[in-house]
Amino acid sequence: MVIRLPKWFLLCICAFFLSQGNKVVDNLFEYSKNIEIFTALYKELGTNYVDEIEPGKLMKTGIDAMLKSLDPYTNFFTEYQAEEALIEKQGQYGGVGCRIMLRNHYPVVNFIEEGYAFNNADVRLGDIITSINGISLKDKSTDQLLSMVRGAPNTSFSIEIDREGKSIQKQITRMAIKTASVSFSGMYQGDIAYVKLEEFGQHAADEIETSLKKMMEKTELKGVILDLRDNGGGLLNEAVQIVGLFVGENRSIVTLRGQNVTGPKNWITPNKALLPNTPLVVLVNEHSASASEVVSGSLQDMDRAVIMGQTSFGKGLVQNYASLPYRTQMKLTVAKYYTPSGRCIQRLQYGDRDENGVAKTMSTAQKKAFKTQGGRTVYEGGGIDPDVALKPYQGLEILKWLEQENIVFDWANQQYNMLPDTLFQAISDQQFAQFSQYAVKKSQTKLQEKLHKSMASMYSDTQFLQQISGLKINSDQVNTKVKADLIKQKSSIVLALNRAMMERKLKKNRFHPAWLLLDLESKEAAQLLHEPARYQSLLK
Structure with missing residues (x-):
């Protein structure tokens, strides 16, 4: 199969040269030489590669790799991605009012906007979306998911979610969403x-x-x-x-x-x-x-x-x-x-x-x-x-670990799903003890998973990996370390747990005032504003 450079690619090259003026003239030979090499390479792949090639996919891969070498903010958008970028920039679209993260091959809901479709249908934080309109979401990209949930307001689709191991079917009606800053x-x-x-x-x-x-x-x-x-x-x-x-x-x-x-x-x-x-x-x-x-x-x-x-x-x-x-x-x-x-x-x-391609500071x-x-x-x-x-409570190493591994997130979801209709109450000593047991167990499991994943990435020898599959971390040492850090940083962890439960139990108009009563950084800011002399001294 012979593949040709897409017209849009050639037009981009022409536009680039025309727009650069004298700046390009000095490097004209280099640009021309490399475009010629690229064109020949692209043609050769299409003509003689052993398997059939998808020209658009191949080109997108090449462009993404090229731009990635510059910085993470320079990106190419396909037609669909360009439309999504415009929607995001304008802040108004038809959708469901949520954000997701990808975990274990599936999208997990990690934010729900109050008053919109997911919130109205009682979709909750931590729900795993397994399918939309009967189509499995396993290993689907974020772009693929967006194309399925966004659409004209008042149109509907069905989803299947996994909540604490229980499968739940829901009908979702899209709404016009306007985001406020x-x-x-x-x-x-x-x-x-x-x-x-x-x-x-x-x-x-x-x-x-x-x-x-x-x-x-x-x-x-x-x-x-x-x-x-x-x-x-x-x-x-x-x-x-x-x-x-x-x-x-x-x-x-x-x-x-x-x-x-x-x-x-x-x-x-x-x-x-x-x-x-x-x-x-x-x-x-x-x-x-x-x-x-x-x-x-x-x-x-x-x-x-x-x-x-x-x-x-x-x-x-x-x-x-x-x-x-x-x-x-x-x-x-x-x-x-x-x-x-x-x-x-x-x-x-x-x-x-550096030698590994990591940007220096x-x-x-x-x-x-x-x-x-x-x-x-x-x-x-x-x-x-x-x-x-x-000193941020998020900056503590133990809390960074708990939040990075979604241990606080998962525990709060579990607690909310057990008693979704009860009023918010501050985290008690008993609840902290329960969380500590949960965190110790989860930390041990996640460290074990990371160990095996790290070994698998380092070695390709299947027999060797089977031999070390029984390798275990020292659970007693892990338990002792995690327990000690939890006790040492109890006040900060309780603060994080209170916030997590507030986000699930309280409506937005009640969450922010309630959180401000606990937020140590806002208290520090208010205290400074009530001390005019200290405030002015910091600006001199």
Whole structure:
């Protein structure tokens, strides 16, 4: 079979050359030579390879591998994936209101949006979706699953779920879903405005402004807590406008630098300040990234807010979407962004990799120092370091293990499914003891699985693997270690268990206020806002 390069691929090449101008001329021979080699290779495979080849699949594999060598944010989208990306960007679509993770070959529900299809049908966290309309979901990709659950509002489909070993059939009716960026806002401790921003979607700045205005009508605000923990970013223009709410118009927030940046290179606040002088604390953690770091980094550089929490993720790269032929699309990294002090907070240096192909990070000695507007020292190359560093309960090694291996998640699901209609009650000593027994047993099992999986990846000798299949970890040592860590970190683990049960037992409008009463980081932020002298000293 003779295969030809897809027309869209050739058009992409032509468009690339035309758009690059003089930059490509210097490397014209290299580009031309490699395209010629690639074309010949592709043709040779189609003509002489022993088995029949799927041209589109082969090309997609090659493109994905090529882009992966650059950075994880530069991606090619098929026609369907491009449509899904547009839907996500617009924040409105017909679906079921959930997120899933893949475990043991099947999708598992790990988030349900209140008021939407899955929630209305009593689909629960931890439910394993085994089939849709009778089609098994074993080893199906996330894209394949999305294509089955999304569709026109008011259309239906059937699902089969596995809940604690019991098979359950459900009929699901799709609904029009519109995602909000602000998941909760309200008064905290009487005089502090608290705003939880989940993402920087369309209208995120308007949502924050509306929330703050409502709270300003109730009382004179002593301060604002902007919670960006676990916020992975979103639209840059929304981030710039959010900063504008606190610093006013015509302030430079972020500068883009790249080989061929199109559009604005210097992003300026377009809006007037809503709260130009009100004390502000921004909460961040290791999952706060991209647009979250634009907001926290620029506010830090302008000495306008105290950043509190843990060092942020460190994503200082900017992506744009490029339309390609046949309704395909590409998201590509076009620039690095720099905060007002002139620093780039990108942590991983994808252009500098070790012998295993892993992107390096800057050493402390390599990081340049920069100055904020008031003369404080800040550093490049490692995310946003908080002005007030807090030890996170998620940062404890035992709790990281419990959450990474879904032990807290699975236990909370089990507890909820036993008594779904009871009211939330704080975790008791008896429940903690029960969880400890559960965690010890699960940890031992998971470590055993990891041992065998690791050995299997290292050795291909089937006979040897059979010989070591009986290899066991020292269960007594594991049990002793896990038990000791659980007891040592009891308060933090109880806090995580309380949150997990609250997420299952309480509706959204009750969950956030209840969690704020327990959240130690929000309490620290509020305490700082109630101490004006200490707050001001941190900005000098």
